[in-house]
Amino acid sequence: xxxxxxxxxxxxxxxxxxxxxxxxxxxxxxxxxxxxxxxxxxxxxxxxxxxxxxxxxxxxxxxxxxxxxxxxxxxxxxxxxxxxxxx
Numbered sequence: 665x666x667x668x669x670x671x672x673x674x675x676x677x678x679x680x681x682x683x684x685x686x687x688x689x690x691x692x693x694x695x696x697x698x699x700x701x702x703x704x705x706x707x708x709x710x711x712x713x714x715x716x717x718x719x720x721x722x723x724x725x726x727x728x729x730x731x732x733x734x735x736x737x738x739x740x741x742x743x744x745x746x747x748x749x750x751x
Contacts, residue, residue: 694719694732703730 688696700714711730718731725735 693734693736694721694723696720705730 685701686698690696697718697720699716699718701712701718701720703711703720705711713731721729721732721736723736725738726733727735
C-alpha cells in the first residue's frame with residue numbers, strides 16, 4: 665500500500681508534514697478527525713475506527729465515548745431562554 669504522502673491529494677500532500685492528519689475543531693461539537701484512527705483512553709484501553717472521518721467527543725456526555733453521539737446538542741447555553749437549545 666502506498667504511503668499517503670506519495671499519493672497525489674493524499675494526507676501528506678504539498679505543504680503538509682509527512683503523515684499529517686487533518687483535525688477539525690468545532691467549538692460547539694466534537695473533534696472531527698480524518699480516519700482511520702486509534703485513540704488511547706486514560707485507562708490504557710484503545711478505541712479504533714476505520715471510518716474515513718470520525719467524530720471524537722469533547723464534552724464527555726456521549727454514551728459511546730470516545731465517539732460522539734451528538735449528546736452535546738441536548739445541553740442549553742448559559743443564559744439562554746427556557747426551551748432554547750444549541751443546534
